Amino acid sequence: MEYKLYIAGDFVKTDQKLTVSNPYDDSIVGETFLAGSKELDLAIDKAESVKNEMRDLPSYKKFEILLSIADRIADKKSELALVLAKEAGKPLKYALGEIDRAIQVFKVAAEESKRLPKEYFSIDWTPAGHGKEGLVKYFPVGVIAGIAPFNFPLNLAVHKIAPAIASGNPIILKPARSTPLSVLELAKIIDETELPKGAFSVLTMDREAGNQLVTDNRINMLSFTGSPSVGWKMKTNAGRKKVALELGGNAGVIVSDDSDIEFVVKKCIVGGFAYSGQVCIHVQRIYVHETVFDNFIYQFTEGTKQLKFGAPDELSTDVSVMIDEQNAIRVEEWVKDAEKDGAKILFGGNRKGTYFEPTIITNTKREMKVCALEVFGPVVIIEKFSDFDEAVKSVNDSEYGLQAGVFTNKINEMNQAYNELEVGGVIVNDVPTFRVDHMPYGGVKNSGFGREGIKYSIFEMLEPKLLVKNADY
Amino acid sequence: MEYKLYIAGDFVKTDQKLTVSNPYDDSIVGETFLAGSKELDLAIDKAESVKNEMRDLPSYKKFEILLSIADRIADKKSELALVLAKEAGKPLKYALGEIDRAIQVFKVAAEESKRLPKEYFSIDWTPAGHGKEGLVKYFPVGVIAGIAPFNFPLNLAVHKIAPAIASGNPIILKPARSTPLSVLELAKIIDETELPKGAFSVLTMDREAGNQLVTDNRINMLSFTGSPSVGWKMKTNAGRKKVALELGGNAGVIVSDDSDIEFVVKKCIVGGFAYSGQVCIHVQRIYVHETVFDNFIYQFTEGTKQLKFGAPDELSTDVSVMIDEQNAIRVEEWVKDAEKDGAKILFGGNRKGTYFEPTIITNTKREMKVCALEVFGPVVIIEKFSDFDEAVKSVNDSEYGLQAGVFTNKINEMNQAYNELEVGGVIVNDVPTFRVDHMPYGGVKNSGFGREGIKYSIFEMLEPKLLVKNADY
Amino acid sequence: MEYKLYIAGDFVKTDQKLTVSNPYDDSIVGETFLAGSKELDLAIDKAESVKNEMRDLPSYKKFEILLSIADRIADKKSELALVLAKEAGKPLKYALGEIDRAIQVFKVAAEESKRLPKEYFSIDWTPAGHGKEGLVKYFPVGVIAGIAPFNFPLNLAVHKIAPAIASGNPIILKPARSTPLSVLELAKIIDETELPKGAFSVLTMDREAGNQLVTDNRINMLSFTGSPSVGWKMKTNAGRKKVALELGGNAGVIVSDDSDIEFVVKKCIVGGFAYSGQVCIHVQRIYVHETVFDNFIYQFTEGTKQLKFGAPDELSTDVSVMIDEQNAIRVEEWVKDAEKDGAKILFGGNRKGTYFEPTIITNTKREMKVCALEVFGPVVIIEKFSDFDEAVKSVNDSEYGLQAGVFTNKINEMNQAYNELEVGGVIVNDVPTFRVDHMPYGGVKNSGFGREGIKYSIFEMLEPKLLVKNADY
Amino acid sequence: MEYKLYIAGDFVKTDQKLTVSNPYDDSIVGETFLAGSKELDLAIDKAESVKNEMRDLPSYKKFEILLSIADRIADKKSELALVLAKEAGKPLKYALGEIDRAIQVFKVAAEESKRLPKEYFSIDWTPAGHGKEGLVKYFPVGVIAGIAPFNFPLNLAVHKIAPAIASGNPIILKPARSTPLSVLELAKIIDETELPKGAFSVLTMDREAGNQLVTDNRINMLSFTGSPSVGWKMKTNAGRKKVALELGGNAGVIVSDDSDIEFVVKKCIVGGFAYSGQVCIHVQRIYVHETVFDNFIYQFTEGTKQLKFGAPDELSTDVSVMIDEQNAIRVEEWVKDAEKDGAKILFGGNRKGTYFEPTIITNTKREMKVCALEVFGPVVIIEKFSDFDEAVKSVNDSEYGLQAGVFTNKINEMNQAYNELEVGGVIVNDVPTFRVDHMPYGGVKNSGFGREGIKYSIFEMLEPKLLVKNADY
Secondary structure (H helix, E strand, O other): OEOOEEEOOEEEOOOEEEEEEOOOOOOEEEEEEEEOHHHHHHHHHHHHHOHHHHHHOOHHHHHHHHHHHHHHHHHOHHHHHHHHHHHHOOOHHHHHHHHHHHHHHHHHHHHHHOOOOEEEEEOOOOHHHOOEEEEEEEEEOOOEEEEOOOOOOOHHHHHHHHHHHHHOOOEEEEOOOOOOHHHHHHHHHHHOOOOOOOOEEEOOEOHHHHHHHHHOOOOOEEEEEOOHHHHHHHHHHOOOOEEEEEOOOOOEEEEOOOOOHHHHHHHHHHHHHHHHHOOOOOOOEEEEEHHHHHHHHHHHHHHHHOOOEOOOOOOOOOEOOOOOHHHHHHHHHHHHHHHHOOOEEEEOOOEEOOEEOOEEEEOOOOOOHHHHOOOOOOEEEEEEEOOHHHHHHHHHOOOEEOEEEEEOOEHHHHHHHHHHOOOOEEEEOOOOOOOOOOOOEOOEEOOEEOOEOHHHHHHHOEEEEEEEEEOOO | OEOOEEEOOEEEOOOEEEEEEOOOOOOEEEEEEEEOHHHHHHHHHHHHHOHHHHHHOOHHHHHHHHHHHHHHHHHOHHHHHHHHHHHHOOOHHHHHHHHHHHHHHHHHHHHHHOOOOEEEEEOOOOHHHOOEEEEEEEEEOOOEEEEOOOOOOOHHHHHHHHHHHHOOOOEEEEOOOOOOHHHHHHHHHHHOOOOOOOOEEEOOEOHHHHHHHHHOOOOOEEEEEOOHHHHHHHHHHOOOOEEEEEOOOOOEEEEOOOOOHHHHHHHHHHHHHHHHHOOOOOOOEEEEEOOOHHHHHHHHHHHHHOOOEOOOOOOOOOEOOOOOHHHHHHHHHHHHHHHHOOOEEEEOOOEEOOEEOOEEEEOOOOOOHHHHOOOOOOEEEEEEEOOHHHHHHHHHOOOEEOEEEEEOOEHHHHHHHHHHOOOOEEEEOOOOOOOOOOOOEOOEEOOEEOOEOHHHHHHHOEEEEEEEEEOOO | OEOOEEEOOEEEOOOEEEEEEOOOOOOEEEEEEEEOHHHHHHHHHHHHHOHHHHHOOOHHHHHHHHHHHHHHHHHOHHHHHHHHHHHHOOOHHHHHHHHHHHHHHHHHHHHHHOOOOEEEEEOOOOHHHOOEEEEEEEEEOOOEEEEOOOOOOOHHHHHHHHHHHHOOOOEEEEOOOOOOHHHHHHHHHHHOOOOOOOOEEEOOEOHHHHHHHHHOOOOOEEEEEOOHHHHHHHHHHOOOOEEEEEOOOOOEEEEOOOOOHHHHHHHHHHHHHHHHHOOOOOOOEEEEEOOOHHHHHHHHHHHHHOOOEOOOOOOOOOEOOOOOHHHHHHHHHHHHHHHHOOOEEEEOOOEEOOEEOOEEEEOOOOOOHHHHOOOOOOEEEEEEEOOHHHHHHHHHOOOEEOEEEEEOOEHHHHHHHHHHOOOOEEEEOOOOOOOOOOOOEOOEEOOEEOOEOHHHHHHHOEEEEEEEEEOOO | OEOOEEEOOEEEOOOEEEEEEOOOOOOEEEEEEEEOHHHHHHHHHHHHHOHHHHHOOOHHHHHHHHHHHHHHHHHOHHHHHHHHHHHHOOOHHHHHHHHHHHHHHHHHHHHHOOOOOEEEEEOOOOHHHOOEEEEEEEEEOOOEEEEOOOOOOOHHHHHHHHHHHHHOOOEEEEOOOOOOHHHHHHHHHHHOOOOOOOOEEEOOEOHHHHHHHHHOOOOOEEEEEOOHHHHHHHHHHOOOOEEEEEOOOOOEEEEOOOOOHHHHHHHHHHHHHHHHHOOOOOOOEEEEEOOOHHHHHHHHHHHHHOOOEOOOOOOOOOEOOOOOHHHHHHHHHHHHHHHHOOOEEEEOOOEEOOEEOOEEEEOOOOOOHHHHOOOOOOEEEEEEEOOHHHHHHHHHOOOEEOEEEEEOOEHHHHHHHHHHOOOOEEEEOOOOOOOOOOOOEOOEEOOEEOOEOHHHHHHHOEEEEEEEEEOOO
16 A cells, blocks of 8 residues: 655655565555655745744634544544554554554643643832733744654654644654654544644655754754654754654663562563563663562563463554564674673563564673663563662663652652652652653653653743733833 | 730720730730721721722832831841730740741742732633633732731731732731730831831721621621631621631641651640640641550650740740630630540649640540540640541541641552541641641631632732733734 | 423422423423422432542543533534523524533533642741642532523533532532523433432422522532622521622723724624623623714614514524513613613613513613613613723723723723723623633622632632642651 | 952862953953863862752752842942943943842742742543642752853843752853953852852853863753854754753834834933943834834934943943943944945944944844844944834844834734744833843844743753652552
8 A cells, every 4th residue: 555745735755665564574564655855845845834824823723623633533543553553563452552642642732722831920020120011922933843753653753743733833744764654644634634734744754854854944843752862963963943852761660568569560561561662661670679579570470471472463462573673683682692791581582583572681780781771672670679779779870761660658768769760750659651641751861852741742842922011001 | 015006007096995914924914905996997998098009019019018027027026026925825935936937928928929820821712712812810809807816916917917918908907805916016017118008907806896897898808817606607797708717626646657656746745735735736636556556655745744834935935824714724624524524634634723734635535525626725635546547537527627647658648648638738747737837728617718828818818800802903 | 391300310300390481482491390408408418428439530530521511412402502592582593602602611621620720839938848848739629509590591500510520529500490491401411421420410499499508508619690689698698608609790891992893883782682681791881982982873773773583493583582571671661760860762672571672872870770780681871981091980880890891902991991990801802791611700899709710610619638748758 | 359260169260360351441350260171170070969969958948048149249239330340341320230130130039949840730631540640840950051141241140040059950150251250259159158069160261161061961051141153053062961042132123103202212222222232132123113203213312412421330321331342343344334335324333442332323224234133232223114014024034033122002013013023022112121030031043042031040940850659549
């Protein structure tokens, strides 16, 4: 099946073809195209030309557009989920969950579009302001470039598209080359709404166009989700643009002595192995209090054994392949390196093509790649701690800081974790993988710059403007 | 010493004299006057006549006035504390603390006067609102009558005066007959500032004037702190006025098994016996987990024994007399009744004139007056519980609901206490007696109506007004 | 057709029948029942029994319930509009508009149910608060009694029901005796949702039950829309309950010299005569700048002549009958009195049964009932002014203060109107009849107490509770 | 007099001397030093070492420190003003005003330090969040580098220092080489407070240290006020740092036909010539409606003639010299170029050393440097317009967008100006030069990135951290 690119209301082909295949069996999922500078230029021109129209859309109109997108996605849910499952190699049950979340993002964006921030305040704190009052409204920043990753090809794109519409900004979305199809399906849906043409384009890009996206002065903001190295370089090259970066992590979990181990293990297995760990907030490092460590290891290993491997498009599949063989090989090497260096593999560790087994490791050292870097694969390390301070330090001993999980019923441990963990979000009694779409989401240190989560993305896509006016004139 | 009443900038005498004496030794602290309807009428007239001027005071002017009051109180701190200690029979160290809090209330009110609530929002959620936006500013309600109790004669009056000024309302304050002097001292201070004359009056009143205060249509709001029976009747008779009621309580404390008993006991002794328990949020009922009960009882009794009785105007005094003999006798009777009915007095229980000993009781039943009613005296009951649910139910088993304290390090107990305790405020790891002046404060059930705490009082003293205006006209 | 009352999930009959007839032709619209104390007691008991369940409903559940009500109303829109048109004698186009607004109220309530107010703040402004932080969540007040008027029998009931559900409170609704049917239709709709049974009852009541509703201590809040005399008496008898009163008005409009008269006249004719002026914010008094007065009078009269009289259930009808003959006679008398006293009737003035003609009067005096009281009929007075100050004073010269309209393009006139008009809402460049459902709505002076408008009603249906907790424990 | 640099509590010399002279008469104001990398390294190390201590300062402590700084500045006001007047060549009356504003900034920062943003919200918008709630607190970003310009050497430094302290961040301040002395005086003041040593350093820097300040990874945020070219380059080189840029402008004013010309002219003369136009929001371009143009020109010219030239340290001086001869020569050339190209000089245009006369120009073209670039000198251009649209377009016809002024009494012109002017702030009925210190301040387009104004600066110096926690666990 052929998917055309979407530029400002037109579905177009280019002379650069792109084939998208299923990493599970290498079957072709669809054919699409790469845009070059010419197509990108057109998309930017069109986006600029609807800036004022987008800025002036009344609340009820933005609300209607966003809700109608949500409704249409819901109508095509199973179709979309299948495309997504195949292009990303994502087990169907998780693909279906992703569609549900994309629907929720559009619905929440619809609600938030009516609640853009506005401040009204007294100016007369000194005689200089006598008789005056102030209003701050937040205006759209302008043309936004959204760059989405392969791992949640629909929902992480939607986390840029929906807030852009809600805040009155045109957006050009660049999906990952390996997974552009679900978002091109979304383009068909959006095209049927009353969103002004030009306010939304989807372009898979060649390298030149990709670079231009970062440097072009007509673009006012970059919103990027992807790898740290690419992201930080983008910030340097962005010129006057605003930049939002959602990068990776090697999320840690602390399991205190009073935890319900059965509950915790169940959460951690999903957090560790869902979509083969190819999740920014995948559970990578688990620190367990010594009094419950053995029990934890036992239950965790037993639970992991139950995971069912299979094709992504089957509902019963728990784990499937990785996005490509290159990544599977990388993970295999990191695990082998760790083993060579003294780590003990409690379960898994083997690769077969694009499939890498759910893998549990202990006895690691902090410098091992499986600890220090973002493994982005189905690998979990589990270590023991004896006091809470030590566990906090272990989680912080990382270049990354996205989210962390803490299982405890102690107020003081909750407080300490929140005050001291160097992350964007501390999840108490759940895994760091926890995310609902309206919460603020983003990392510190190497993990990112700025926050997403509809209301928060919207805020970053706006520019305050002050009105000082007479109140008693 | 003679204290004149303060009406709209004038210090006046009336033909009804009022003598204020020290409950410790019956010595005369000062002489003042009772206002009748004539004086009250004048105060109301003057208040009405400055309504618009008060409404239109710029922020910087209100800020300056409020800060200058705070500064002047600080300058006269020891003098004011002495008057307060003597008229109220309040140990000097607590009287000094009360002055400090009154200063803080004026300072915070100064800051909040610049931050009155204002909302700006989109109206165009449906086509009917196309092109329009909304502003809500909060305007002063009008003339306020403040009625203050004897137990914190300065600070609880200030909790009405300072927010009234901050919100741009004139206020007429009626102090308790037993303790009018410290607030008449405050009138001298305020008179020296640039507050428009008429915006503040202080009148001790005869019964007729007191009734008129409640029913007079020119008064737009009643802010009352005092007994439940008087307060609720006032609400009935208030006509169209807004009403805020800060009434009594019989505050409960829960001590969980993981608490640091030494720390808890120290807090509870102050909460139970400071100013002889004549405090709305005095610690009256303590529920202690059975595993730490005996230790708690022992330490609490030992600690109570250390309290030093003395004259209110001596710095070393921990406990002194009650406000009058009538109240001391009442408390004595309640304690005797409880004992007759099976309760066990662990310490104290005796009266000598206006002095009633710090008293600890256990083995009580819920219907006993020392449990069920507001004892407003130096009496604490301590009972044992075996599970947290039971403790929560015991605290809730009361007509009152002001504040409660919970000592625990367990997240689930904190959550349960907060969700289920029927009170205005749950204080975790401190006594219910905890109050800082900017926090919202007030009760549910029989304990009150509305909230104080500067920002919250200000909000209750304001009336929203909407402006719907064109945004793109 | 027979409509049963709705008590906590059961549709019930009583032994007191009530016939509802169409004021246009006296035809029977339906039969229903009056509840007595027995039925009310049951409704209150059931409401109390689901208080905790309602308090603990998760956001997503309240959201789903409220949205599903909105969707079901939309499905039955024409059916509901017809019942409403007939029972109220309301022209169908306005009845349809009212259904749309009721849908909107449930939708907005759904959104707001996820956004209940919550405050988190630092407590450590003085050393007394060291190491502590504060949280204020707002909990449901308890059982609410909603009392709705005849003029918007559905939407003004919904303005109580939807916020009650959104805030987690059970509600018992008492509709007007003349117009109970549309809200009994709504009961059928709500009964099909997952709202806990007991959280909603609809009872038309006999006098005894009506009185009990006000005085019963198990009810925690009264939310009343109706006449001032009944409302204010209710406040007096309400005991400890919270009270919200939406009462009447005699809304004024100011037309400045720079106004577009054609635009203004069009707005004012709808504001003055829609639903025969039986609207709290009906345009009753218009003050027009002398330079445009004659033109205004001419166009207004011509426009009024075009209004088409007819049956309420016909789409082409602009004006129809009043709610009953008694009211039509009252309006007739007021108009005759005014004429006798020197006023000049420019158009209309005649009655035929329940129909009273759209009527335009000038040369009035402030004491005439058509000026000073709430006419609640199709009568508009139009007077001339020469300066803006005078116009503001004229609008303020009233016992009422609900909303006012000001047509002007001058910043200083807008500011003056907003600062000085004694009303709940100032509508610039539109009539005072302007209302969208999410804006704060309510009056000052004799016109009311508190505010409605979903978010604002929700706030009034909540009680703050403070949690003071350790942050660094 | 010798001024030592201030590093983390120590006053130090370096081996690079720097002489600061008065641009009016070239007299030496003081001697100080340039820091190199060694000193900067030390300052950064010390700053890092107090990060946690700063983060954990309780509110009352930050409040006390900030207020005590404000009080000490007030005590030394005349002394500080004199140093400032001399080093900057700023007329004493404006220097005194600057000290007052610096005091105000510290006072407001004190208040805001107790009100750092905190959000508490429900997480359970979908079943995935069942039983959970969210808290967002904002934590300090880390070490801040503040870079201040010469034109407000004290207050624009204070706009970085005070918010840094209020938000709990250590800050290293680099003043301009020409005007470091007043902020070194401030260092003496701050050194006497309880601010942890290391939290504040002041270093004039050599080029190498200046570059390191931008690139050093231990610094977490750059807050720069200065020229666009330097600022934008800094953003590129900043790595992972947050960046706030306050750059220049060529502010426009629109004078509508209904304006009070006498009032407007008075405002515009101050806005145009105060401190010789060396102000980011100096009135550079005035667009006057044709009906009032001639009158405006006449009054403006007459008013300008009255300005008194003199030494900066004399109170009667209205205008004095520019910061150095190089700048005076630059302005002279731009004016000559404009004249050559057809512009007409209505007044002024001559230079004498560092002094450039207040200069009024008309008949300009948009490309002339005096229009298109930031003149940063005492030059004002005045042009005529016939309709408001045209005036808005003229103001927008610029690379810059800081603030704009609009004199009008028309609601629609106010709305259009606010919606369409591409600036950070629109000032109605005052000049763009209007600034009070607590309002949000900053530009769009070439004029800046981010906002200052205490609360807004504080927000930019904070990083959100989410806590997801059980609410019903």
